[in-house]
Amino acid sequence: MVASEPALSVVIPMYNEESVLPLLVARLRGVLDALGEPYEVVAVDDGSTDRTPVALLAARRQWPQLRVLRLRRNSGHQPALLAGLMRARGGYVATIDADLQDPPETIVEMLRLARGQNLDIVYGIRANRQADTTFKRWTAGVYYRLMRRIVGNDVPAHAGDFRLLSRAAVEALRELPERAPVLRLVVPWLGFPSGEVPFERAERAAGRTKYPLSRMIALAADSVTSFSAAPLRVATWLGLAGVVLCGILVVIALIAYFNGATVSGWPSLYVAVLFLGAVQLLCLGLLGEYVARIYTAVQGRPAYSVVADTDEAESIVDSLR
Structure with missing residues (x-):
């Protein structure tokens, strides 16, 4: 001893x-x-x-x-x-x-x-x-x-x-x-x-x-989510950016409609859907990180x-x- x-x-x-x-x-x-x-x-x-x-x-x-x-x-x-x-x-x-x-x-x-x-x-x-x-x-x-x-x-x-x-x-x-x-x-x-x-x-x-690299990435993720709510704010700003972009696309679509220039427009629709889908998934992922930490804390293990x-x-x- x-x-x-x-x-x-x-x-x-x-x-x-x-x-x-x-x-x-x-x-x-x-x-x-x-x-x-x-x-x-x-x-x-x-x-x-x-x-x-x-x-x-x-x-x-x-x-x-x-x-x-x-x-x-x-x-x-x-x-x-x-x-x-x-x-x-x-x-x-x-x-x-x-x-x-x-x-x-x-x-x-x-x-x-x-x-x-x-x-x-x-x-x-x-x-x-x-x-x-x-x-x-x-x-x-x-x-x-x-x-x-x-x-x-x-x-x-x-x-x-x-x-x-x-x-x-x-x-x-x-x-x-x-x-x-x-x-x-x-x-x-x-x-x-x-x-x-x-x-x-x-x-x-x-x-x-x-x-290895996987553990380094996990450490970086834990570091950010343990000390800051900034990722949640990023999700908020991305959501706002998506809303602004959608508004701009709506205005462009209306102008094109009244000018009789409406065509299929699949490229803009395709880009908009991809962008909004990516923003939504990213926001859900960021929220999930924090919910997971809350869940782990509530378990008390x-x-x-x-x-x-x-x-x-x-x-x-x-x-x-």
């Missing part, structure tokens, strides 16, 4: 990270042991289907500061991250992915900056994105520009989920009623004093990415379900059977 109040907690969501786990343990333990302060590492197994939970238990036997939190099913990156944050006990809590693209050594710089300047939040900022594809750089730029317009300029550019939070910031997150917040937007929205530490992002140490925690009385071994 680790100290009751560690100075630092490191939360790591994991899904099928068996191949990278030995590298992560060796590198992260060296960094944290060198701090000379009590710490804990909260590894959140997000319903892995490989031997990740077994490997975590094996690593824990040699590393008592490692704490294994196992979710009942795969809940997704953000819920897994939230599960670790809600159970972390450190005075400061760092979040980092398991793939070693974010260097564990930067956590020490974050902690030093937070203490030296009395900051509650320190973001890890990518110094550059040269390793990314052109498409990835372009979509990331669009995403962060859009989020800054919606949430405000407090959202740092090129900051993912690699950050350090004070205990006060974590407690503020606990008080939020949202079940599944988008943390990279909610954390800046809290308004705590913050700072930034730049770092060079490396290639994934082992294994395959767990964040938790974003994640913890089946075992090695710091609690029940054994995580039972969950592996």
Whole structure:
């Protein structure tokens, strides 16, 4: 059992990270042991289907500061991250992915900056994105520009989920009623004093990415619908534009009729029907996104379900059977 109040907690969501786990343990333990302060590492197994939970238990036997939190099913990156944050006990809590693209050594710089300047939040900022594809750089730029317009300029550019939070910031997150917040937007929205530490992002140490394009699109959609009603207003303006266009077409049709120039006119009719149909479907889709979020909130189902925690009385071994 680790100290009751560690100075630092490191939360790591994991899904099928068996191949990278030995590298992560060796590198992260060296960094944290060198701090000379009590710490804990909260590894959140997000319903892995490989031997990740077994490997975590094996690593824990040699590393008592490692704490294994196992979710009942795969809940997704953000819920897994939230599960670790809600159970972390450190005075400061760092979040980092398991793939070693974010260097564990930067956590020490974050902690030093937070203490030296009395900051509650320190973001890890990518110094550059040269390793990314052109498409990835372009979509990331669009995403962060859009989020800054919606949430405000407090959202740092090129900051993912690699950050350090004070205990006060974590407690503020606990008080939020949202079940599944988008943390990279909610954390800046809290308004705590913050700072930034730049770092060079490396290639994934082992294994395959767990964040394909489909999940990135889903994250962008959740980000927009969680923080803004702007899409609903877009639907309203599109509806008004459709009404105006229909009015113009009606006037043109009447003029043509009184001038005896009425022909079949199928192109204009075809375009009008397509346009109005597209606007209606788009508006229904946008409304559906918000209705779905309301439906999910009314259901009250938790974003994640913890089946075992090695710091609690029940054994995580039972969950592996």
